[in-house]
Amino acid sequence: MQRRIERNLIIGLFALVVLVISVLYFFPDIHSYAFFNNETEKNVYSVMDLIREGNKLVVADENLSSKAHQLRMELPSDVTQNDVEITEQALYKSITISISGVDNNYVYSYPLVGSSDHIADFTFDYAGGCGVFEIVTDQVYVLNTTFEDQYVYLDFLDPHDVYDAIVVIDAGHGGKDGGCSSGDILEKDINLAITEKIKTYFENSEYNIGVYYTREKDFNPPYSARVGLANDLNADLFMSVHINSTSSGRTSSINGSEVMYRSSDESGLSKAFAQNCLDAMLSALGSNSKGLVAGDEIYIIRTSNVPVALVEVGFITNKAEVQKLISDEYQMTTAETLYNAIIKTLKENNKL
Ligand SMILES: [Zn+2]
Known part of the structure; x- marks a missing residue:
């Protein structure tokens, strides 16, 4: 009796370990897949996909590369520069970009394009008419933001x-x-x-x-x-x-x-x-x-x-x-x- 309990306990523990490892292993993939699986435009690259594939530099848009910018966000026509709020927290290497007046499909309708260089993590959150991107960079950078027409260009500069x-x-x-x-x-x-x-x-x-x-x-x-x-x-x-x-x-x-x-x-x-x-x-x-x-x-x-x-x-x-x-x-x-x-x-x- 004692031996059977021990055996079941070992099998149970083993199953639990396998489950935890699988969840940890697959979670990032599941997450980014769920995040971008609505994407329809084939020639637009998502930053998260690029990071997942380990690409260092990708130019998704010739216009962007000629402007020598790193990332480009597109704002819907009824959203202006005043609706965009950017805060930086150097301590956490984090940049938060809040855009009010967008809908919860914003991230699919207007995918970010550019290079994944310097980006360690990237999330998008939506609540109450406001879309919030949080970008965590691999180092502390000075964020340079340029607004032009309906585009916001983001560049990460070396503080030195x-x-x-x-x-x-x-x-x-x-x-x-x-x-x-x-x-x-x-x-x-x-x-x-x-x-x-x-x-x-x-x-x-x-x-x-x-x-x-x-x-x-x-x-x-x-x-x-x-x-x-x-x-x-x-x-x-x-x-x-x-x-x-x-x-x-x-x-x-x-x-x-x-x-x-x-x-x-x-x-x-x-x-x-x-x-x-x-x-x-x-x-x-x-x-x-x-x-x-x-x-x-x-x-x-x-x-x-x-x-x-x-x-x-x-x-x-x-x-x-x-x-x-x-x-x-x-x-x-x-x-x-x-x-x-x-x-x-x-x-x-x-x-x-
Ligand atoms: Zn003290």
Whole structure:
């Protein structure tokens, strides 16, 4: 009796494994087949089909190739440029294109044409009069969009071809991870407030710098995505903005600025960048120096392939310093200071 149960159990488990493997194996095919099986025009290629067949470059339309564009979307005659909304999320290498006023056959009636280069995944969703494409790219690109007649042309450009330098700025913590705290003051909010102010300096910068942010709102991207953004972009500099605390989290007289760097970075660029950040904060903020600290035990520092500095602006656990840290003016000075440290380092590294 016991043996028969065991045998049935083994057969059952085996069948389950075969089922799961088959579903996993066939699912992508079933999915794209269902997606495009209504397609009637033989000379129009669907991007998803091309990706499935592993084609690298396909020109589906001579007109498109002469224009040297990568992808072309066609809009129905009653849909205009104003109905198209494009949002990019560099952290997830994702581009979302929402088109309102199309019907749920849009993707079949107006198939995308062009090349599947740079596209890792591609989906179309339809809800309530709005069609939404989500394109996930293999790298972070600068999306160039051109509207012409009823066509939208999409081109994925290498950020290094577009900008003189690339910087990634990470506002530490976020979402459920508040970081360190003092009463109801949370580190994550100060980090974000300073980062938003750094952004205003870059927006008004005289330099052609591509700046990417790991978060611009209150959520907690995984560490791997934060450092991944810097690595994928092969950024010239990667800065993470934090506020310090005593290890016990208790209020104390300890205060001042500290910057962590990657000591295993043999180029020395991480340490030089950290030094510039520290020097700038000490002179502009008048803060006490807690010095440079080798931060290789920190995941985003250890795994950064690009020059990294993790800035601890001040101590949340110091009564006087936390009052400064939450003030708009001090945050603005900090932002200006860190912006200047980035510019100085980029110039020293001959990027500007
Ligand atoms: Zn922190």
